Amino acid sequence: xxxxxxxxxxxxxxxxxxxxxxxxxxxxxxxxxxxxxxxxxxxxxxxxxxxxxxxxxxxxxxxxxxxxxxxxxxxxxxxxxxxxxxxxxxxxxxxxxxxxxxxxxxxxxxxxxxxxxxxx
Amino acid sequence: xxxxxxxxxxxxxxxxxxxxxxxxxxxxxxxxxxxxxxxxxxxxxxxxxxxxxxxxxxxxxxxxxxxxxxxxxxxxxxxxxxxxxxxxxxxxxxxxxxxxxxxxxxxxxxxxxxxxxxxx
Numbered sequence: 001x002x003x004x005x006x007x008x009x010x011x012x013x014x015x016x017x018x019x020x021x022x023x024x025x026x027x028x029x030x031x032x033x034x035x036x037x038x039x040x041x042x043x044x045x046x047x048x049x050x051x052x053x054x055x056x057x058x059x060x061x062x063x064x065x066x067x068x069x070x071x072x073x074x075x076x077x078x079x080x081x082x083x084x085x086x087x088x089x090x091x092x093x094x095x096x097x098x099x100x101x102x103x104x105x106x107x108x109x110x111x112x113x114x115x116x117x118x119x120x
Numbered sequence: 121x122x123x124x125x126x127x128x129x130x131x132x133x134x135x136x137x138x139x140x141x142x143x144x145x146x147x148x149x150x151x152x153x154x155x156x157x158x159x160x161x162x163x164x165x166x167x168x169x170x171x172x173x174x175x176x177x178x179x180x181x182x183x184x185x186x187x188x189x190x191x192x193x194x195x196x197x198x199x200x201x202x203x204x205x206x207x208x209x210x211x212x213x214x215x216x217x218x219x220x221x222x223x224x225x226x227x228x229x230x231x232x233x234x235x236x237x238x239x240x
Contacts, residue, residue, distance in 0.1 A: 008144040009166035020138055024128040031227035046129035094224055100143060104214050107151035
């Protein structure tokens with residue numbers, strides 16, 4: 001059987017973005033162009049403060065998010081934003097993800113048809 | 121701002137399946153209901169034999185794939201198949217992935233509109 005070499009390698013699935021928790025963080029930030037307070041982001045993604053900090057460090061080092069510390073009503077406030085580069089890389093990632101879904105759903109459909117063709 | 125708690129937690133993104141290489145392996149197998157020879161699968165996913173073996177061990181232990189060793193033309197032959205449980209769990213995973221994509225694309229669209237509304 002001949003196969004397209006590396007047909008299902010999905011090199012574009014950037015591991016920095018693909019990690020489950022980080023995928024949630026980036027989607028949250030994409031939905032909030034003015035950024036999110038650290039605590040709101042933790043709640044939306046169901047992450048502990050420690051876990052969120054750890055993932056923001058990874059995303060920050062990759063230049064995907066910025067973390068701005070300031071004061072709001074005399075209390076420390078941390079605001080997290082998607083950078084423009086982060087937005088672009090996330091959109092690129094999403095187009096690969098869309099291809100994965102298309103491939104898998106096409107495959108599932110094909111497998112269904114094959115099953116239906118089998119004699120009972 | 122009020123937020124839906126855990127709106128972007130995506131608990132259904134099963135880590136056993138979500139890992140990039142394993143996502144490729146499962147999509148390949150979904151596309152080949154009669155299974156794939158180990159070497160063909162390695163080629164399709166652009167994985168070394170060692171890496172493929174390692175991932176198949178994880179997927180096999182989770183009951184998602186079966187690895188059948190036999191002889192073909194007097195030479196050892198390894199055939200990899202998606203199990204029925206694996207197929208079902210992969211389909212469940214895909215429906216969560218579809219939700220992630222929908223959320224992110226909706227968010228991207230919203231952000232675009234917000235940007236357009238900003239005074240230049």
